Amino acid sequence: MTASEELKGRLLDVIQSGFPACCEPYAELASQLDASEADVLAAVRDLYAEGSIRRIGASFDSRKLGYSSTLCALAVPGGEDELVAAASIVSAYPGVTHNYGRANRYNLWFTLITRSVEEKERILSEIRQKTGCGDLLDMPASRMFKIRVDFGSGHRAHAKRASSAQSAEGIASFSAESAFDVALVRWAQGDVARDAQGELIVRPFDEGARVIAAQVNESVSAEDVVARIRDLKTLGVIRRFGAMVRHQRIGYAFNSMTVWDIPDDHVEEAGAVFAAKSFVSHCYARPRMETWPANMYAMTHAQSEGEMNENIAELSRALEEAHVPCRAHFALTTTHEFKKVSMTYFA
Numbered sequence: 001m002t003a004s005e006e007l008k009g010r011l012l013d014v015i016q017s018g019f020p021a022c023c024e025p026y027a028e029l030a031s032q033l034d035a036s037e038a039d040v041l042a043a044v045r046d047l048y049a050e051g052s053i054r055r056i057g058a059s060f061d062s063r064k065l066g067y068s069s070t071l072c073a074l075a076v077p078g079g080e081d082e083l084v085a086a087a088s089i090v091s092a093y094p095g096v097t098h099n100y101g102r103a104n105r106y107n108l109w110f111t112l113i114t115r116s117v118e119e120k121e122r123i124l125s126e127i128r129q130k131t132g133c134g135d136l137l138d139m140p141a142s143r144m145f146k147i148r149v150d151f152g153s154g155h156r157a158h159a160k161r162a163s164s165a166q167s168a169e170g171i172a173s174f175s176a177e178s179a180f181d182v183a184l185v186r187w188a189q190g191d192v193a194r195d196a197q198g199e200l201i202v203r204p205f206d207e208g209a210r211v212i213a214a215q216v217n218e219s220v221s222a223e224d225v226v227a228r229i230r231d232l233k234t235l236g237v238i239r240r241f242g243a244m245v246r247h248q249r250i251g252y253a254f255n256s257m258t259v260w261d262i263p264d265d266h267v268e269e270a271g272a273v274f275a276a277k278s279f280v281s282h283c284y285a286r287p288r289m290e291t292w293p294a295n296m297y298a299m300t301h302a303q304s305e306g307e308m309n310e311n312i313a314e315l316s317r318a319l320e321e322a323h324v325p326c327r328a329h330f331a332l333t334t335t336h337e338f339k340k341v342s343m344t345y346f347a
Contacts, residue, residue: 003043007035011043012052012243019056019242021229023205023222044193045200051246055191055342056204058229059240062113065185065345066176068120068140069113071286071297073106074127075135083107086131087338093123097343101336102257106137106292109257109332113343137292143285145271147239167234174237182346183215184208184228188238189345205229244342254308255301255334258315259294261327267296269324274298277318279311293328 003011010033020028026044030037047053062069076086083101090110091099099110114120120138128134174181192204201207205222213220232238262270267285274283274296282299298315302308312331319326 003039003046007033007039008043008047008052011040012047012245015044015056015243016245017240017242021205021226021233021241023203023226025204026202041200041202047243048194048198048200054244054246056193056243057190057241057342058185058188058192058232058238059244059342060185060189060345061236061239062343062345064174064235064237067113067115067343067345068117069111070120070138070140071284072110072112072124072139073104073137073292074108074110074131074133075106076108076131076133083336084338086133087336089130090127091339093127094344094347095119095123096339097341099339100334101338102332103335104332106135107335110339135291137289139286139289139292141284141286143267143271145283145285146275146280147282168236171231171235174232174235176346179216180212180220180224180228183212184225184232185345186215187211188229188241189342254303254305255299256308256312257332257334258298258300258312258329259332260296260298260329261293262296263325263327264295266324269322270296270319270326273318273322273324274315277311277315280315 011029014029014032019025022028026040027037029035030040033040044053074086074090076083086108087099087101090096090108093112095113096110097113099108101107102109112120112123114123124136124138128136176182187208192208193201195201195207203222205225208225209220209222212225229238229241233241260270271283271285274280277298277300279300279302280298281301282297284297285295286297288295300308300311300315302311316326316329
C-alpha cells in the first residue's frame with residue numbers, strides 16, 4: 001500500500017515536532033489529518049523507505065541532561081587531503097555529533113558534547129595534538145534564541161494540533177540518578193518507531209515500556225512512559241519529540257551558517273530578529289575570540305541557492321529595519337558533510 005504525496009506532505013509537517021505522546025499515536029495522527037490509521041501507517045513507511053525520515057524519537061537539551069556542549073572550529077592548513085584527514089580524527093570521537101567542512105580559514109566546524117567541561121578540554125587537547133592544528137576555537141553558546149529543525153511545506157496551518165503549552169509546576173526534574181529517567185533517555189534517543197529489523201512498531205510506547213522495564217527491573221506501563229515523555233517536554237529536557245528528517249531529501253538541499261558581528265548590547269535584539277524567521281533553524285550567541293570577531297550565529301535553510309542568498313539578505317534587511325547595528329557578517333558555505341548523527345547519552 002502506497003500513500004498519497006499529499007498525505008505524506010501533511011503528515012511530515014505534523015510529526016516533525018508533534019509525534020503524539022499517547023498509547024495509540026497513529027490513530028491520533030489519523031484523527032488530526034482526517035485520514036485512516038492504515039493510510040497514516042503506509043505514509044510513515046513510505047517516508048522511511050524514501051529516506052525522508054531518519055528516525056522518530058526525542059531530541060534532548062544536553063545541558064538539562066547534565067552534559068556540556070560546544071561549537072568548535074579548526075583551521076586546517078593545506079588542501080583537501082589534509083582537511084579530510086583532520087576530519088577523520090575529529091569524527092572518531094563519539095561526542096562529536098556534527099562535523100562539516102566550511103569555506104573559511106577555519107575550515108572544519110564540529111559540535112562536541114561531553115559529560116563534563118574537563119572531558120571536553122581533554123578531547124580538544126587530543127584533537128590539537130593528533131591533527132597538528134593548534135588554531136582551534138572553542139565557542140560554547142552563551143545564549144540560545146532558537147532551535148527548531150522543522151522543515152514544513154505550508155500545510156501546518158491546516159493540521160489540527162493541540163497546544164503544548166503547559167506549566168512545569170509540580171513536575172519532578174530530570175535526574176541522572178533515576179534509573180527510570182536514564183533508561184527512558186536511552187530508549188527515546190533512538191528510533192522508537194521501528195524494531196531491529198526496520199519494521200514499523202504500531203504501539204511504540206508499549207515497546208518503550210518493555211525496554212525500560214528490562215533495564216530498571218520493575219514493571220513499567222506505556223502510560224508511565226507517555227506521562228514522563230510529556231513531563232520532560234514540559235520541562236524542556238526534551239526539545240522535540242518527532243521525526244528527524246533528511247532535509248536534502250525533502251527539498252532543503254541548501255544551507256549556510258551565517259555569522260554576525262553584533263555590538264554586545266544589541267545581541268538580544270538581533271537574536272529576536274533572527275529567531276522570527278522561519279528559514280532559520282538555529283540561532284545562538286557565542287563568545288568572541290581573539291582571531292574570530294563574530295558573536296551571533298544563524299543557520300539558514302533553503303530549496304535553492306538563490307533562495308538561500310535571498311534569505312541571508314533578508315536577515316541583513318531585518319536587522320536594519322529593527323535598527324540593530326551590525327559591524328560585519330558573512331556566510332560559511334558547507335563544502336563537506338563529514339558526520340551528522342544524534343548524540344548517544346548515558347552510553
